[in-house]
Amino acid sequence: MQDLIVEGSGSNPAIRADWEAGCVEMKGDSYPENAFELYQPVIDWIESFLARESRPLRLQLQLLYLNTSSIRAMMDMLDLLQGAHDGGHAVGVEWRYERENERVAELAEEFREDYTFPFDILAHD
Amino acid sequence: MKQHEQLEDRIEALLADAAYAGHPLREALTTLFESYREQTRLIERVSRIADRYQDAERDRGLSYAARYQRQLRQIEKIVRISDRYQNMLRDMNERLHWLSSRDELTGLHNRRHALLRLREELQRLGRHGGQFCLVLADVDHFKSINDSYGHDVGDRALAAIAQGLSEEVREYDVCARWGGEEFLLLFPHSGIEEVQSILGRLRHQVAILSGQFLPAGAAALTLSFGLTLCRDAAEPLNAMLQRVDLALYQAKGQGRDCVVIG
Numbered sequence: 001m002q003d004l005i006v007e008g009s010g011s012n013p014a015i016r017a018d019w020e021a022g023c024v025e026m027k028g029d030s031y032p033e034n035a036f037e038l039y040q041p042v043i044d045w046i047e048s049f050l051a052r053e054s055r056p057l058r059l060q061l062q063l064l065y066l067n068t069s070s071i072r073a074m075m076d077m078l079d080l081l082q083g084a085h086d087g088g089h090a091v092g093v094e095w096r097y098e099r100e101n102e103r104v105a106e107l108a109e110e111f112r113e114d115y116t117f118p119f120d121i122l123a124h125d
Numbered sequence: 126m127k128q129h130e131q132l133e134d135r136i137e138a139l140l141a142d143a144a145y146a147g148h149p150l151r152e153a154l155t156t157l158f159e160s161y162r163e164q165t166r167l168i169e170r171v172s173r174i175a176d177r178y179q180d181a182e183r184d185r186g187l188s189y190a191a192r193y194q195r196q197l198r199q200i201e202k203i204v205r206i207s208d209r210y211q212n213m214l215r216d217m218n219e220r221l222h223w224l225s226s227r228d229e230l231t232g233l234h235n236r237r238h239a240l241l242r243l244r245e246e247l248q249r250l251g252r253h254g255g256q257f258c259l260v261l262a263d264v265d266h267f268k269s270i271n272d273s274y275g276h277d278v279g280d281r282a283l284a285a286i287a288q289g290l291s292e293e294v295r296e297y298d299v300c301a302r303w304g305g306e307e308f309l310l311l312f313p314h315s316g317i318e319e320v321q322s323i324l325g326r327l328r329h330q331v332a333i334l335s336g337q338f339l340p341a342g343a344a345a346l347t348l349s350f351g352l353t354l355c356r357d358a359a360e361p362l363n364a365m366l367q368r369v370d371l372a373l374y375q376a377k378g379q380g381r382d383c384v385v386i387g
Contacts, residue, residue, distance in 0.1 A: 065214065068207040075199060103213050110206045114198075 001052070004045045012038055013063060017045045022055045027062040035069035043073070046080050056090035057081070062097070064104060078115055085117035092118040099123040228302040230280060231287030239301035239309045243362060246313055251358035258320040259365060260310040261351045261373045262290070262327075265381040266344075267306040274340065281338050282346060289330040293323060317354050317386060324350055324384055347382035349373060354386075 001019050008014030013028035015038075024046065032038045049057055059081065066074060081091040095111070097104035105121050112119040136158055145151045226238040234242075246257050264270075264286060271279040283306060290308055291300045299311035312320050328348060335346035351373030355365055372387025379385065 065210060066206075067210075068203060071203050071206050071210075075203065079199075103209075107206060107209055107213075110202070110209065113202070 001045070001048050004041060006038070006041075015042060017042060017049075019049065022049065022053065023058045023060060025060045025062075029065045030063060030070040031065065031067040032070070035067070035073050039070070039073035039077070043076055043080065046077055050080065050084045050089060050091075054089070056092065057084070058091070059093045061093065061095045061108075063095075064101075074111065078111065081117055082115050093120065095119070095121045096124050097121070099125055228287075231284050231302050233287045233291060233308070234299060234301040236301065236303055236309075239299060239303065239311070240362075242299045242301075242311060243365075246311060247355075247358055247362060249313075250355065255314055256316060256354060256356045258312040258315050258317065259353050259355055259369045260312070260320065260324065261303065261369045262308045262310065262348045263373055263377070264306040265347045265349055265377075270339075270346075274343075278338070282335065285334045285338055286331055286346065286348070289334045290327060293327045293330050295323075317352065320352060321384060324352070328382075349376040349381045350384040351376055352384055352386050 003019055004015065004017035006012065006015035008028045011029065012032040013026045013030050015024070015026050017024045024042065026042075030038075046057070059077070063074075078093070081093065084091050093112075093115075095105075095108040097108065105123065108121045112121065136154065139145065140151060140155055140158065226234055228235045243259070249255075250257065264282070267279065267282070270282055283302075287300075287302065287308070290310070294300045294310060294312075297313055299309075301309045301311075303309040312323070331348055332345045339346065351369045351371065353365065353369045353372060368387045372385045375387070376383050376385040
């Protein structure tokens with residue numbers, strides 16, 4: 001499976017899915033015109049990785065603003081991770097935020113609710 | 126033991142009894158009893174299958190309900206998170222609006238906001254008539270404060286003057302940092318005499334405040350003012366600003382620390 005790279009712009013985050021490293025990174029704001037078009041390849045990539053590999057999968061997020069359809073897509077991805085975790089697959093999320101932007105951490109906590117896999121919310125300067 | 130089971134046992138015993146061997150009723154009863162048994166088996170089988178269908182339907186119903194509940198929870202979570210993002214944007218928007226209309230150092234309104242309010246005041250003059258006063262104030266010898274005591278003291282002086290100005294003007298007046306050490310004041314519905322009296326209080330207040338942060342022995346801070354009355358809504362804004370600027374220039378020329386009406 002190939003790596004997946006989406007250049008970031010004002011309205012969509014930079015996305016990088018690295019098969020070898022078992023890592024998906026998303027960074028920036030997310031209010032694309034068509035969230036399905038943007039995130040479906042990412043969801044497909046995660047599904048493929050979880051189906052074909054037994055190695056751990058990490059999701060590294062540094063997201064600031066998400067519109068409603070991006071929130072939906074994000075929850076679909078996190079649900080996939082939860083399913084994998086329930087099946088014994090090692091998965092984890094690291095959500096990084098700038099220390100002074102405490103509200104981003106609060107939103108990440110809202111996302112984390114209901115999930116039982118490792119989900120770290122980390123401040124950086 | 127149930128009644129029909131007792132009957133079955135009795136019939137089985139009768140059929141097994143050698144005393145009735147060869148009796149024509151025994152043969153007929155044997156056939157009838159076998160047929161009865163077969164029918165009972167069939168009914169039980171049909172009932173079992175029907176029960177399994179019912180169980181499957183019930184399970185399916187439960188899984189629909191569970192899926193519905195799960196989706197409902199997901200939607201509620203999306204809505205909750207989305208609301209929080211919207212609140213975050215609204216607060217950021219308010220903050221940006223505040224920043225775009227304020228001067229960072231003094232907290233006063235900035236030049237952009239002052240121009241906006243001036244245009245609004247001119248439009249109001251066009252609609253309802255009346256008058257307003259425009260004042261341009263400049264700190265006297267401000268460069269020497271910076272040169273003598275450093276820019277930190279200069280900045281604090283500007284902030285203190287701004288505080289003094291904004292405390293003395295009325296709620297509906299506009300007090301803005303026009304640039305450098307210049308301040309623009311707009312007094313809606315006001316005439317020259319009224320504004321001169323406000324400026325008198327302002328000058329007094331600034332003198333008191335300057336004594337609080339300037340080193341001992343330093344001369345008190347003063348301001349020079351250009352003041353003009355605006356009554357003509359058709360007058361270009363630039364002409365109005367040039368007039369008040371010229372009055373300020375004349376105040377400087379007349380030895381500073383005074384008000385010149387232009």
